Structure formats: C-alpha cells, structure tokens
Amino acid sequence: MDEALIRRLTPNVLGILVRRGADFAAAEDAVQEALIEAIRSWPADPPRDPKGWLVTVAWRKFLDAARADAARRRREDLVDEEPAPGPAREADDTLRLYFLCAHPTLTPASAVALTLRAVGGLTTRQIAQAYLVPEATMAQRISRAKRTVSGARLDQPGDVATVLRVLYLVFNEGYSGDVDLAAEAIRLTRQLAAGIDHPEVAGLLALMLLHHARRAARTAPDGSLVPLAEQDRSRWDTAAIAEGVVVLQAALSRDRLGEFQAQAAIAALHADAPRTEETDWVQIVEWYDELAALTDNPVVRLNRAVAVGEADGPRAGLAELATVDATLPRYTAASAYLHERAGDADTAARLYAEAALHAPNLAERNHLTREAARLNTRGRG
Incomplete structure (x- = not known):
C-alpha cells in the first residue's frame, strides 16, 4: 500500500x-x-x-x-x-477543503486537527500521537469539528489569512510521535501554493523552508538546545535555504508585503550570514520595523529589541526592551541575554535562572539553567 x-x-x-x-x-x-x-x-x-x-x-x-x-x-x-x-x-478540490477546515467558527486546535485529517490524510491515531493526547480525545475533537463545518457553504472567497495561520500552527508543532508535523506543514503549504496565487502563501512557504533548513543544527547529540548564534552552519540545508530565498524574492516582487513575507525576510538574512558576526542586524531591525507596522504583535517588539541590541549595542537593546510588556514569554530570557552582552554577568545569571522557571518546554529550561550556571561558575572563578 x-x-x-x-x-x-x-x-x-x-x-x-x-x-x-x-x-x-x-x-x-x-x-x-x-x-x-x-x-x-x-x-x-x-x-x-x-x-x-x-x-x-x-x-x-x-x-x-x-x-x-x-x-x-x-x-x-x-x-x-x-x-x-x-x-x-x-x-482538484483540495483548496476548498483548506478553507472549510479553517472555518472561523472552529478553535485553532480543532482547525489544525481537521486540516491534518481531511487535507493531510493522516489517521486519527497519527494526529493524536503528534499532539500527545489519547486517540479517543482526538477522535472527539475531530468529530465536533466535522459537525461544525458540515453545514458550511463556501459561497464567499475563503479567508487565506486563516488558512495560513492554521498551517503555521501545524509547522510550529514540529515533531512528535511518528508524524513530522513541520515537514507535513511544508507539504501542505506547497500544495496550497500550487492552487492559489497569493504572495503571503509564498511568504509562508519561504519562512517554513528557511526555518526548517536549520533544524539539524538546533540540537546537540545529547538533545540539548543549540542557540542560533552557536549553531554549526555547515549542517544547515543549503538547498532548502536557496529554495526559500527564491520563493521569497518572487513574493516580495509582487509589492504586496505581508506578515509572513517580512518574517521570511528576517530568516533569510540570518541564513545568508556565513558566520554569526556577519549577520546584517541593521537590515533585520528594518524588517522588524516593517513587521511591527503590519501586525500589532508584542512578540515582534520583543524580538526587535534583541535585534536592536545586536545592531546598536546591548544598552540600546535594553532601552527598547524597557518599552515592551515584561509579562511576555521569553522577556526575561531576552533581558538576561542583553545584560550579559552589556557585561552585567550577575544580573544576567539571576535572570537566566528566573527565565528557566517559566520556560515553555524542557529543552529551553535546561538551556537557560545551563546559561545561569555558566555565568555563576565564571563569577566564582
């Protein structure tokens, strides 16, 4: 079979x-x-x-x-x-299914599950394993979603933005169980790009390719997290990077800038640098400015503050960070990084330890704990 x-x-x-x-x-x-x-x-x-x-x-x-x-x-x-x-x-009726599965009455979790089942062709068991929930729970979620959209009629143009958000959610789930959701999201986005001529669809595909290209270098052999600045760039997938850049350039040439195109442009600048020290942080800050103008997302401002710290120095980055909501996830980790860059190792160590307590996953928690221990050990030395 x-x-x-x-x-x-x-x-x-x-x-x-x-x-x-x-x-x-x-x-x-x-x-x-x-x-x-x-x-x-x-x-x-x-x-x-x-x-x-x-x-x-x-x-x-x-x-x-x-x-x-x-x-x-x-x-x-x-x-x-x-x-x-x-x-x-x-x-090919696949495009119709994309919009049906991303129906605005569905929750994001239900929309993702239904997309994987109806468009991705995955079994309920595979989807349940990927989301680490019992198969019966996932079956109920999918059944409710199916009932919700059964009476829906697609007599109006579909909301491309909603479909793209669903696909991006799939991509960010990464890998678990026997289904590689990042690869599946790329496959589905390619399929969508083949059926609809839209620069943001191309922008999302480029973003996925550029992020996925760094996957092999993101973890060490022991499973620990490797930050972007410390990754072995020889392990990056150059073919995926080249494809992502070509797709992005074609999308940008349409002069209809969107959120995913701007994110992909930032990822492309990271991918283009042979070494961390050669990263064009000034251009990255400019793209974050474009992204901030497109979306009222506080996470964009947080990431921009870190980029400013690289482009104009850590004190400038900390000044930008002071204007950002301190309750945001990863705010404390960003503050720790900028304080370390500014030479304040004691404050950085304390902030790394604090950030570890609120890390969203075990790999990130372990990384932040190691960063705190590294600075504490250096201070005792």
Whole structure:
C-alpha cells in the first residue's frame, strides 16, 4: 500500500464528494470507509485508477449511509446521480477543503486537527500521537469539528489569512510521535501554493523552508538546545535555504508585503550570514520595523529589541526592551541575554535562572539553567 499516494488522494476524493452534495461529516466518514476497503483489497488487486476507485467506493458508502439514515431521506434522490465507474475528474478540490477546515467558527486546535485529517490524510491515531493526547480525545475533537463545518457553504472567497495561520500552527508543532508535523506543514503549504496565487502563501512557504533548513543544527547529540548564534552552519540545508530565498524574492516582487513575507525576510538574512558576526542586524531591525507596522504583535517588539541590541549595542537593546510588556514569554530570557552582552554577568545569571522557571518546554529550561550556571561558575572563578 502506497501511503504517500493515499495521503495525496484523500483530500481530492473528499472534495469531490462534498462538491456532489454530501455534507462534510458524512463525506469524510465515507472516505475513511473507502480507505479501509482499499487497505483490504489493493494489495491483492491494485486498481488501475486509484483515485477513480476511491471516488466510486466512497460515493457508494455515502449513499448506503444516506439510505440507512431516516433523518437524511432527503438525500435519497442522489441515488440516481451515481456516476458510472471510470477515471475521476482531474479537478482538484483540495483548496476548498483548506478553507472549510479553517472555518472561523472552529478553535485553532480543532482547525489544525481537521486540516491534518481531511487535507493531510493522516489517521486519527497519527494526529493524536503528534499532539500527545489519547486517540479517543482526538477522535472527539475531530468529530465536533466535522459537525461544525458540515453545514458550511463556501459561497464567499475563503479567508487565506486563516488558512495560513492554521498551517503555521501545524509547522510550529514540529515533531512528535511518528508524524513530522513541520515537514507535513511544508507539504501542505506547497500544495496550497500550487492552487492559489497569493504572495503571503509564498511568504509562508519561504519562512517554513528557511526555518526548517536549520533544524539539524538546533540540537546537540545529547538533545540539548543549540542557540542560533552557536549553531554549526555547515549542517544547515543549503538547498532548502536557496529554495526559500527564491520563493521569497518572487513574493516580495509582487509589492504586496505581508506578515509572513517580512518574517521570511528576517530568516533569510540570518541564513545568508556565513558566520554569526556577519549577520546584517541593521537590515533585520528594518524588517522588524516593517513587521511591527503590519501586525500589532508584542512578540515582534520583543524580538526587535534583541535585534536592536545586536545592531546598536546591548544598552540600546535594553532601552527598547524597557518599552515592551515584561509579562511576555521569553522577556526575561531576552533581558538576561542583553545584560550579559552589556557585561552585567550577575544580573544576567539571576535572570537566566528566573527565565528557566517559566520556560515553555524542557529543552529551553535546561538551556537557560545551563546559561545561569555558566555565568555563576565564571563569577566564582
């Protein structure tokens, strides 16, 4: 069984059933049943047209369920509309599914889960493992999301920004279980970029590629976190960086700057520097200014303060940091870094230790604890 083929075909088959009149929840159930049937029969008797086979079987499963459900008798007139078996139309309904799964009535968590199931073709078990929750919990989340969007009609242009936020959430989950969500997010964003001509879609794809290119260098062999400044840049994926830069340049040439394009431009400047010391921090600050003008996000101001500290000196960075909300996540870590750069090791050590207590994950907590210990040891020496 070709799992990659199944995952590629699943959203197309689901989209076809929805276009023919099936509501989303019933169509998704029918597609899952067809996939189970495919797992049973394909190894011994693979079809010549896998997509056509799945469409035919899923449609029949849907009609069987429609007939059996008294509350859905109004759909029985669809029986006469069953298409003759044969090659499936080449129309790609995946784009419709993106917008349906990113419906504004869904919570971000539900939108992500539904996107991975309906568009990504992942099983409920795989999604549950990736999010470290019981399979039953994830099944309930997906079922509720399906019910929510079942009556939705996409008769208005979809909200691209919402779709992109969902894909970015998927990307930031990274890796857990047997599903690499960062790689899956890149695959899905490529798919979206192939179906819609939008500079921010390209901007998000570029951002993902540029961030993902540094993945191998982000952790040491013992699993500890390696900050950007200390990473072995020879381990960065130069092909992914080159692709990300090309995609970004094409998007920027459209002169319709958006948040993801600006973030990608910052990532590209980091990727372009052969050594940390050669990073163009002045340009990075300028891009943070562009980003701040596009979004009222306090995290952008926090990151900009650190960039100012690199471009104009740590005292200038601390002055910028003083204008930022001190309750933001990673504020204390940023303050510790800038104080260390300014030569105040005692304050930096105390702040690193304080930041470790509020770190969002174990790897970051361990890194901040080591930074505090390093400065304390140096002070005793």
